Amino acid sequence: MSVLFQTVINTGKLYSYRNLTKTISSCSCVLVRKISDVPRKFITFDEVVAARRAEARRSLVVQVNSEGSFSELHSYCSKYADIKGIHHYKNISEEHFMLIEFNTEENLKDVLQNCCSHQKDIDVMSLQSPFLWFRAAPGNKDKQMASCSASLVTKDGSSFPSEDTLFEELMGAATVSDQIQLLYDRTKLNDLSVRLRYLVAREVEIVMGSLYANVEVRPFGSSVNGFGRMGCDLDLVLSNVLTDEMTDPSKRLVFQEKRGGGGSGPLELCAGALELRVAGARRVQRILHARVPIVKFAHHHADIDCDLCHANMSGVYMSELLHLVGGLDGRGGGGAALVFAVRRWAAAAALTAAAPGRWITNFPLTLLVLFFLQQGPQPLLPTVRYLVQKAEKEDIRKAEDNLNCTFLRDANKLPLSAYSQNDASLETLLLQFFEFYAQFDFQGKAVSLNEGAAIRKPNALPLYIVNPLEQSMNVSRNVSYEECERLKLEVRNAAWQLEAALETGKTDDWGLLGLIEKKTTRGLKKLLRVGNSHRLVSVKDLFTNDEEQPSSIKDKLEKLGKKSDRDSKTVREVAVTTGDKKERIKFKNSQVASEVYRIRRDKMI
Structure with missing residues (x-):
């Protein structure tokens, strides 16, 4: 049984x-x-990866005319193979695609054997890949429009709520804990997004596999570690794989080797292959002189920005460690939900940015959250040192430069006393997170997940967060003194703001909303608020005045010229209409008044 x-x-x-x-x-x-x-x-990281790679090996992505092509596509493919499920999504160009998962890899091969080449232009060279397109039936006579009992597993699966929709849902949540959980559920990577990432890796692996005998391409980073959000970049690693069959000493015939002349050699070849042989790959960019050389490209069909590196297995093992630690708290996302909330707060406070620089990034922020969850008499997470002590023979791993990446891989072998001993709510944990770092001694102490406690800083860098796998490295070494001071200021402000929100109850920006709303938006709301009505003034009403509106652009410019003297004053006035009553708001702050006048001028033009 x-x-x-x-x-x-x-x-x-x-x-x-x-x-x-x-x-x-x-x-x-x-x-x-x-x-x-x-x-x-729990299931291990390797089991998750194996299951996802198996999904990718029996899946295809087909470009179709619209969502309505499902019945015809399903009927056509069913002639050649058994279909397990079809998922629909659209890319940024509003083109429609169907991801089809078949029951077996043999089913997929049967379908590929019945594919043909482009017939409109003999100069077009077809690419054998998991990305296809479904053309119309000749003369519309052979359309397979028979009744189809199947239905789409996912419809428009790549879309996620807009900011306005998300904020409206957060406003209607019952508690701050519900807000944190809702933010996580609405913005995390969904099943289809993960499938597409493994399918892109599969496509690149097929191309590189035609050039090398022992290569593997697999995702790592936020796409697989449990902390990925919708729309995040895809990190890929090209690595050498030696199976037991390939290393069998009884086999005397051995492939000749070609050494790539350094770590960037295979990447040079891979960049050329991406440009010439990978369907959907665009904007290929070589960055080969960085500390970790990469090739950046965008996959148009999957609508994903990708970074490909070579032999960076330490990144894969770091993803495995984060997946293990982040999954120990089973409260519907737990630690991952807290990480999502902190990341959104940091982005709203402008502590992080899309481009790299002297500010903190999402990876160190994630480590800060996990370190906090290791604190207290009832820690939610074990230390990395404890995981290393519990490691067994099958857990031994070595990365590049002989880096030791050994730690316990199977969380089922951990005693219950090692994790999840704290039943505090998510809102309590978020408040405690801000209070913890508001009092943390960043000047003299370093954050270490290995020890689960603050250790003395080995140098005078403003912020020191130990890399859990490479302990001699500071993952926040790029953070400047000014940015570190801003981080300390913002965590204190966030602690005060969240505590006040929990005491005062629901308002227009209650709970998590006040933390993840951008400061510019928050300031504009306060600026446009009228009296104690807690109602925002319409932008249209903001630019209404008693004077006649100019009928042409020339008249508008002349009108603005006449008002230039008045606008140079320190005290500014803007006409605001509220219902039938008109009132003038005075601004004693010249900078605010100038900004409001600029908005008004742009609106008139």
């Missing part, structure tokens, strides 16, 4: 067979186990 267990990556929850059919679309991995086996609460 067998029992089916399904474990969701982010939650770590165990589901029975009865609930399996309800959650099959978001399944990360299904394990078949005997009833006599020890029940497992």
Whole structure:
């Protein structure tokens, strides 16, 4: 007798067979186990990766005319193979695609054998890849419009809520904890996005596999570590793989080797292959002289920006460590949900930016959250040192430069006392996070997940966060003194603001909203608020005045010229209409008044 267990990556929850059919679309991995086996609460990173790579090997992406092409595409492909499910999405160009997962890899091969080449231009060279397109039937006579009992598993799966929709949902949440959980659920990578990332890796692997005998391309970073959000970049690593079959000493015939002349050699070749042989790859950019050489490109069909590196296995093992630690708190996302909230707060406070610089990035922020969860008499997470002590023979890993990346891989071997001993709510944890770092001695102490405690800084850098796998490296070494001071100021402000919000109850920017709303937006709301009505003035009303509106651009410019003297005064006035009553708002701050006048002028022009 067998029992089916399904474990969701982010939650770590165990589901029975009865609930399996309800959650099959978001399944990360299904394990078949005997009833006599020890029940497992977690699945390992390697098991997740193996399951996702297997999905990619039996999946295709087909460009179609519209969402309505589903029935015809399903009927056509069903002639050649058994279909497990079809997911629909659109890219940034509003082009429609269907991701088709077949039951077996043999089914996929049967479909590929029935593909043809482009027939409009003999100069077009077709590419064999998992990305195809579905053309119209000749003369519209052979359309397979028979009744189809199947339905789309996912419709428009790459879309996610707009900021306005998200903020409206957060406004309607019952508690701050619900807001944090809602933010995580609405913005984390969904099942289709993860599938597409592994399929892009599969496509690049196929191309490079035609050039080398022992290569593997796999995602790492935020796409697989449990902390990825919708729209995040895809980090890929090209690595050498030696299987037991390839290293069999009884085989005397050996492939000749070609050494690439350094770490960037394979990347040079891969960049050329991306430009010439990978369907959908665009804007290929070589960055080969960085500390970690990469090739950047955009995949148009999957709508993903990608960074490809070579032999950076330490990045893969870091993703595995974060996946393990982040999944130990099983409260519907737990630590990951807290990380999402902190990252959104940091972006709203302009502590992080899209481009690299002297400010903190998302990776050090994630380590700050995980370090906080290791604190207290009832820590939620174990230390990395404890995971290393619990490691067994099968957990031994070595990365480039003989870097030791050994730690316990299977969380099921951890005693319950090692994690999740704190049942505090998410809102309590968020407040405690800000209070903890508001009092942290950044000047003299360093953050170390290995020890689970603050250690003395080895140098005078403003912010020191130890790399858990390469402990001689500071992952925040780029952060300047000014940015570190801003970080300390912002965590104090956030602690005060969140504590005040928890005491005063619901307002227009209550709870998490006041933290993740950008300062410019928050200031404009306060600027436009009228009296105590807590109602925003319409922008249209803001530019209404008693004078006649100019009828042409020339008249508008002349009108603005006549008002230049008045606008140079320190005390400014702007006409605001509220209902039938008109009142003038005076600004004693010249800078604010100038900004309001600039908006008014642009509106008139």
